[in-house]
Amino acid sequence: MSSSLIIAPQWIGDAVMTEPLLRRLHARGEKLTVGALPWVAPVYRAMPQVSEVIEFPFAHGGLQLKARRSLAKRIAGRFDTAYVLPNSLKSALLPLLAGIPKRIGYLGEARIGLLTHRLKNPRKGKRPPMVAFYSALSGDTHLDTDRPVLAMPPAEVDQALAELGLQHATYVVFAPGAEYGPAKRWPATHFSALAQSLDVPVVLLGSGKETALCEEIAAPVNALQPGRCLNFAGKTTLVQALCAIAAARQVVSNDSGLMHVAAAFGVPQVAIFGSSSPLHTPPLSERAAVLWLKSDPDYQPPLDCAPCFERECPLGHTRCLNDITAARVLAALTV
Template identity: 50%
Template sequence: MPLLRHDLPLHGRKTEGASLKILIVAPSWIGDTIMMQPLLMRLKARDPAAEIQVLAPAWSASLLTRMPEVDAVIENPFPHGSFDWAGRRALGRRLASAGFSAAYVLPNSWKSALVPFFARIPRRIGHTGEARFFLLNERHSKSTLPRLVDRYAALAGEFPDPTPKPRLISTPERQRQAREALGLPLESVAVIFCPGAEYGPAKRWPAHHFATLARRLDAPVWLLGSAKDAPIGEEIAHLSAGKALNLCGRTTLEQAIDLIASARAVVSNDSGLMHVAAALDRPLIALYGSSSPSFTPPLSAHAKILSLELPCSPCFKRECPLAPPDTLRCLEDLTPERVLDALNH
């Protein structure tokens, strides 16, 4: 497994003369990775010649290549939750000769700060997190900023302008290639539903609501998500009498990005693909149940947030803690009619 994935089609890679070489230790989730991009924008605004390399899970490489601020991706081989002291020390020692002048550690865990420490990177910056006083030498106190994107961006220091919005790259050529690879009509302008949410059922709009909405739309409906979302995708496709095409688990993340980029509109739970749609600036209806748009909202002027704001929400639970008939009222009572009205206005 190569350390530096030079085979990846990265955008804007620097070669010679960069004034700073920066390592970013990235989060492990799609949405959080997108929330990281404004920090990279600010680092580039401060020093356009800076070279930014991102230590990230292998799956995120196709997402990071869509950020022009990223010059290279270093594959993080440690699964989420894995400690592996020896492996992290070995990776840090391999990076010690790479010439990084600064590292920004975005996860709050103790173990996430080990690689920059072992690499002896002079400036190691991050939030205080889990007792990592000796691992980071520029520690920011736990932020009171409500939005995660602002907490990440604040690590770059003070800027007079508001936090910029994430922006992913997609081209007509890539969008065509994605459709051809999946056997989809090249001219269709579809409405895309993202019915999954990795965190748990309390963030997922009911399948029967998605199906009802699909039947009422005058456009093709494509369902996108991971292989874990394939069962709910099949349920929606069945309940919609075939109006919705289930692509959950059939696309790569890169193909999902390009399908979303050419969508007429996107309807999504609070999920990673919701943030992808926002970063591609597509018309978006973002559905919130147990989570809060105050913390991780879709960052786009074309996004509309729908939340019933019940007294019990946001509860931030994976599963609804209430017994019937109150179970998942925050999503069950968010009707397809309300979502359709938001799409049409």
């Protein structure tokens, strides 16, 4: 059995979409170790095909050569192959410094001398869906049928739910954040209206940056129905958040990393798209409903501006999100 090191991407959604690649590599006999930043590492611990996860001691910005050299010395001689999933120059340094003989990745930031096997980056607008993009690094074909799959150990789920005071399938998760910007976020007032129309508690998940956003959603609901919305933004570990999603009755989210997590767990969900496109990064689950006004022939006037992929609406109206009503999301949840 050969040993392979996977250099993971830095975003949760991208990490989820690498799972089919890892499943392919494991199925052909490669023993997999994933090197990941701490906020992504728990996603890889939910992939049974991964033997080990190494948390990188790197921060954003800079090459941090001293830290990379130190880690390279510790892992030297352990791996036959490295798969470098990010496109940056610094992500390809560790496999080179560790002397890993076969180093596979896409052409990126001046990486010709760092990688031994290089795939051409598809031109802008021609890139395939992200699962196929990552899976192509395996060298296999027929990549379009793969779906990411995550699995948390039942005992770990039970422990996390006990810590959070939750019970299986008795709540709906809202993930109202989107790191990219407000043009990907369904309005807080709409989330509040949806929460008031549900007959079960709502669990709000997100990072510490999204605490105020989640409180904006929860406050008007709890004023009318005390305790209906539980704001856990910034108060959970990623492992606890993964477990809460895995055990939820349903999930409502924007196009975000937690959307992909819910899809990989197979939880019934509604995914709301605005400035981005579900043609490129959809939730890959038969239990996912996607709402995107761009593809609605009955919506008038048509959204000729979508998808714009901007952080904020260039036209100032954000119709693509504002015009998706809470009633419409509720209808998609109850199908």
